[in-house]
Amino acid sequence: MRKQMLTTAGERIAIDCDLPWVDELINEATAGERRDADAERATLAVRVESSSRPFHTTAWEPVTRGAWRRAKEVVLEDVCGSGFDLRLASGAERMDFTYRWRPKLRGQVVARLLPSRFILLARAALLQYPAMWRASLRDRAPLHASVCTAGDLRPLLAGPGGVGKSTLLMQEIADGGVAICDNICVSDGSTAWGLVEPVRVEGGSGRAMPHGRVERQLARRVPALVPDIIVSLRRSEDSVAVVKPCDPATAARSLITGTFIAGELRRYWSFAATLTAATGLGPAQAPVEEIAEHLAARLPAVEIVLPNRPGLRLSELLNRVEAIA
Known part of the structure; x- marks a missing residue:
C-alpha cells in the first residue's frame, strides 16, 4: 500500500x-x-x-x-x-x-x-x-544542533537558541552548501540525522512565529551528514567575530547544555520517559551526555564568538582554524 x-x-x-x-x-x-x-x-x-x-x-x-x-x-x-x-x-x-x-x-x-x-x-x-x-530505540539521542557544509568542512553547530545558527546556515546554503536541519537532529555519536521542519529566521515573508521570526522552507536539505568538526557558538556585543580553540570538555558542555535549554525539546523529555515507562522500550533517559562526549572526543572543536551584527560567513570564519592550528 x-x-x-x-x-x-x-x-x-x-x-x-x-x-x-x-x-x-x-x-x-x-x-x-x-x-x-x-x-x-x-x-x-x-x-x-x-x-x-x-x-x-x-x-x-x-x-x-x-x-x-x-x-x-x-x-x-x-x-x-x-x-x-x-x-x-x-x-x-x-x-x-x-x-x-x-x-x-x-x-x-x-x-x-x-x-x-x-x-x-x-x-x-x-x-x-x-x-x-x-x-x-537505535541508541540515538536528540541534540539542539545542526550540521551543514561550509567549504570543505562539515561543521556541527552547537549552542543555545538565538545565538545565530540559522543565519549562518542560510548564508552557507545561499552559497551552495547543504544542511540537515535548522535546529534539531539525532545522533549516534558519528552521524547526525536532521529533523524536518521549516527554518525560522528574522525578517522577510512567511508564517510569523515567536521571537519575531518567520518560517521558510529549508532549501538544499539532506537527510544526514557526518560532521568533521564541532563549532561551539556564542554571541557578544563586540563588533568583530573571534575564533579560538575549544577543548573537548567545553565542546561537549556546549552541546549538552544547549540541548537541555532548548524550548523545542522542553516537553520531549517527559513524553519520551512516559512512553519508555509504559512500553519498556528505549533508554530511561536519552543519552545526550554520552553522545555529546563521544562526538567531542572524536572531533576537533573551535569556539566562535559572533559579533552583535551578522558579518563573515561560517566558511570564512572556519578558514581561520588553520591559522589557529
Whole structure:
C-alpha cells in the first residue's frame, strides 16, 4: 500500500490524516518533503482520526496521570498540551501512533489565541517527538544542533537558541552548501540525522512565529551528514567575530547544555520517559551526555564568538582554524 511518507530524524513515517485542517498543518510542518511511497517501508505510522471519542482505557493499568497501558498498547491524554490524545501500538518492526483531537477548554483557547504556539505543539506531538523517540530505540539521542557544509568542512553547530545558527546556515546554503536541519537532529555519536521542519529566521515573508521570526522552507536539505568538526557558538556585543580553540570538555558542555535549554525539546523529555515507562522500550533517559562526549572526543572543536551584527560567513570564519592550528 502506498501512502504519504516523510523521512525525518532517520525514521520513515507513513502519514494518514482524516482531518483536513490537521493535514494542512502537517503539510506545512513537513516543509514540502512528504512523498508518495510504500507504507511497508515505514518505521512508524502516524494516523489522525476524525473521531472525538476518548480511546478505551477501562481496566487498563495506569502509568502516570493521563497515561495508561495494556499489553503493547499505550494511551496518553492531551499529548504535550497539544489537545491530541494518542494511542501507541508498539510492534517489532513498526510503531503505530493514532491520534484524536480532543482538546480541553484551555487547549481550545490556546489554539485560537496563540496559533503559532499551538502549531509548534501540534508538530511536536504528531511528528517530531514520535520520530525522536523511535530513533532512541537505535541508541540515538536528540541534540539542539545542526550540521551543514561550509567549504570543505562539515561543521556541527552547537549552542543555545538565538545565538545565530540559522543565519549562518542560510548564508552557507545561499552559497551552495547543504544542511540537515535548522535546529534539531539525532545522533549516534558519528552521524547526525536532521529533523524536518521549516527554518525560522528574522525578517522577510512567511508564517510569523515567536521571537519575531518567520518560517521558510529549508532549501538544499539532506537527510544526514557526518560532521568533521564541532563549532561551539556564542554571541557578544563586540563588533568583530573571534575564533579560538575549544577543548573537548567545553565542546561537549556546549552541546549538552544547549540541548537541555532548548524550548523545542522542553516537553520531549517527559513524553519520551512516559512512553519508555509504559512500553519498556528505549533508554530511561536519552543519552545526550554520552553522545555529546563521544562526538567531542572524536572531533576537533573551535569556539566562535559572533559579533552583535551578522558579518563573515561560517566558511570564512572556519578558514581561520588553520591559522589557529
